[in-house]
Amino acid sequence: MGTAAKPTRENRTITVDFRDEATYFCLIADGKAFLEFVFAFLLSLGFQLKHKATCHGGGCLTRHSHYVRIRLSGVTIWRIQCTTCHAVFTVLPHFVLRYRQMRPEVARDALLATHGGLSLEWCAVICHLSPMALYRLVCAFGHHSLVTVLTRCGLPLPVYFLADEKHTHCLTTKAYLPTIVSGRVLWHLGYTEEASATAFTESYGVFHHVASQQEPSYRVKGVLTDGFDSTTKSMRTLFPGVRVGTCLRHALLKLPKKLVAIASPVRKALRTQFHTLWYRARQRKHLRVFALGQRLRRFADHVAHTAGEVNGARVRQWFQAKKAGWYAVLEDPQMPVTSTLLDQAHNAIDRKLFMMKAFHHPGGSQQALLTGLAHLYNLIPYQRRAMHAGQCGVEVEGGRVPTSDWMLNLQILTSGGFR
Numbered sequence: 142m143g144t145a146a147k148p149t150r151e152n153r154t155i156t157v158d159f160r161d162e163a164t165y166f167c168l169i170a171d172g173k174a175f176l177e178f179v180f181a182f183l184l185s186l187g188f189q190l191k192h193k194a195t196c197h198g199g200g201c202l203t204r205h206s207h208y209v210r211i212r213l214s215g216v217t218i219w220r221i222q223c224t225t226c227h228a229v230f231t232v233l234p235h236f237v238l239r240y241r242q243m244r245p246e247v248a249r250d251a252l253l254a255t256h257g258g259l260s261l262e263w264c265a266v267i268c269h270l271s272p273m274a275l276y277r278l279v280c281a282f283g284h285h286s287l288v289t290v291l292t293r294c295g296l297p298l299p300v301y302f303l304a305d306e307k308h309t310h311c312l313t314t315k316a317y318l319p320t321i322v323s324g325r326v327l328w329h330l331g332y333t334e335e336a337s338a339t340a341f342t343e344s345y346g347v348f349h350h351v352a353s354q355q356e357p358s359y360r361v362k363g364v365l366t367d368g369f370d371s372t373t374k375s376m377r378t379l380f381p382g383v384r385v386g387t388c389l390r391h392a393l394l395k396l397p398k399k400l401v402a403i404a405s406p407v408r409k410a411l412r413t414q415f416h417t418l419w420y421r422a423r424q425r426k427h428l429r430v431f432a433l434g435q436r437l438r439r440f441a442d443h444v445a446h447t448a449g450e451v452n453g454a455r456v457r458q459w460f461q462a463k464k465a466g467w468y469a470v471l472e473d474p475q476m477p478v479t480s481t482l483l484d485q486a487h488n489a490i491d492r493k494l495f496m497m498k499a500f501h502h503p504g505g506s507q508q509a510l511l512t513g514l515a516h517l518y519n520l521i522p523y524q525r526r527a528m529h530a531g532q533c534g535v536e537v538e539g540g541r542v543p544t545s546d547w548m549l550n551l552q553i554l555t556s557g558g559f560r
Contacts, residue, residue, distance in 0.1 A: 153191055153228060157182045158235045165234045169217055172204050176221065179232055196226030205229050210237065241278065243270050251275050252517060255493070282516045283509035287328055288351040290516065298352050299323035301363040303480050306341060306372055307487040309494055318490070318511065319344040319372075322483040330490065330515040332507040341375040349379045365477040367391045368466055387466025389419050390479035399455050403448045411444060422471060423478070433471060437464065490514050 157179055159165040168175045180202075183190070205222035206229075209215050216237060222229045238245055251268040255261060255275065265272040292298065302323040309316055314334060319341050321329035331344030352359050363384040366372045368391060376385055396415050400408050418440055422433045437460050445453020470476050493514050 153230045154233055154239055155179070155183070155190070155230055156233045156235060156239070162234070162236055165236075169207075169219060175219065176202060176204065179221070190223075190230060191228070192223055193226035193228045196223060196228065202230075210242075241274070241281075243274065243278075248278055252278065253521065255279075255517075276510075279513035279517070280506055280509040281513070283506070283511065283513035285512075285516070286351050287330070287512060287515055287519070288348060288355060291326065291328065291519065292355050296326065298356055298359050299326075299328060300361060301365075301475055301477060302328065302361070303365045303477055303483040304345065304372055304376055305367050305480055305483050305487075306336065306369060307484075307491070308336075309491050316507075317341075318487065319375075320483060320487060321345070321348055322486050325482055325486070327486055327515040327518050330511045332511055336371055338371040338374040338378075341371050342378050345375050345379055363469070363473055363476045365470065365480060366466070367480060368463055373466075384469045384473060384476065385466065386470035386473075386476050387463050388478075388480045389467065389470060390481065392419070392463065392467065395459070396456070399459055400444070400448055400452050403452065407448060411447065414443070415440065433467065434464070486518060489518060 159168065159178070168178055201224050202221045203224055205220040207217055207219045209217055216234070218234075218237070219232050220229050221232060233239060236244055238248060241248065243251075247268055247270060251264045251270060252275075254267065255264045261272040261275050264270075264275055268275075288298070299321075302321050304319075304321050307318045307320060309318055317333050317336055317340075319329065319331040319333065320327065329345065329348035331347065333340040333344050361380045361383050363386060364376045364380070365386045365388055366376065368387040373385055376383060393412065393416055396412055397408050400411065418436050422436065441453055441457040441460055444456045470478055490511070
């Protein structure tokens with residue numbers, strides 16, 4: 142006989158800002174003053190408590206019970222209850238994290254240190270906490286959708302974005318990270334062990350589903366890819382009619398690989414000429430798509446004359462396969478041109494996965510971990526990561542010991558606030 146599914150419990154935890162710990166400890170000694178302070182805080186923010194469905198109002202709140210957080214220096218936590226529906230609400234002070242045995246400032250410093258370059262082991266030693274506790278804290282961030290968090294922060298859904306699948310390794314298993322980036326913001330970071338169009342469609346479909354829930358009329362106008370067939374097919378499946386472009390930087394990197402059995406100076410000269418072709422095509426204000434077709438044909442003929450007919454035929458066939466994606470980039474001035482920002486985001490995430498080592502394992506919660514790392518990538522400004530990366534011990538895995546003023550650097554890192 143099958144077992145019935147357990148009903149989902151409502152989150153009735155209230156985090157209240159008591160300004161400082163002394164105020165909190167003073168108020169819990171006076172039940173009436175404690176309740177009045179909590180009511181005033183809720184009213185000032187316009188919060189509404191989640192009562193049970195059977196509650197029709199008319200009741201009041203009273204103190205229900207309390208418990209002690211032993212591992213947080215014996216902090217007393219009070220619960221309050223509705224006298225009508227008997228729903229119980231837990232009142233957490235601002236200096237206590239839900240389900241965590243660490244203080245918010247410790248969690249903040251540890252997360253900044255691990256994202257700045259330190260491994261989980263070093264963060265655990267410096268911040269006096271368990272490496273697994275820090276790993277679970279990152280995964281706790283990952284249970285919240287990137288799209289939901291970013292839209293609540295006021296960011297509009299991207300109309301143009303970069304989409305690419307980056308490969309990584311989970312111990313000995315090769316995995317792929319379907320990624321969506323707009324500017325320096327990660328909107329999606331998935332995990333799959335297959336490079337098929339079906340797997341990518343399922344991963345990117347998570348972004349599409351959540352974005353459609355946030356904004357039912359959401360439409361994507363342009364997507365830039367590296368030209369991989371599975372990515373292109375998944376984008377066309379999820380976003381019918383979308384303009385799918387091919388990265389111009391990848392074109393410059395791919396050209397030398399199409400040229401074989403020629404001298405290195407000739408290969409470099411052809412790559413320079415190809416770069417000039419793209420530069421001039423982007424500078425054209427009128428008829429640049431028509432001009433691009435002519436220039437590609439002339440360049441293929443030039444390759445055949447300079448590097449041989451075999452190389453010319455190979456380049457001509459490559460142009461024919463990729464030309465539609467290049468046209469899509471040049472036809473719309475708002476389309477992204479290169480996937481550099483996406484590569485930078487993936488490199489930052491891949492470094493973290495390598496440094497986690499034993500924590501990044503097949504039996505773990507891969508999607509939650511990756512989403513948590515993506516949240517950290519979005520919340521910590523890029524300029525401050527780059528400016529202070531060397532000062533926060535980024536080279537510690539290579540033998541460099543963290544500096545004595547690492548905490549001061551972390552405070553500098555946070556002084557500018559989050560994006």
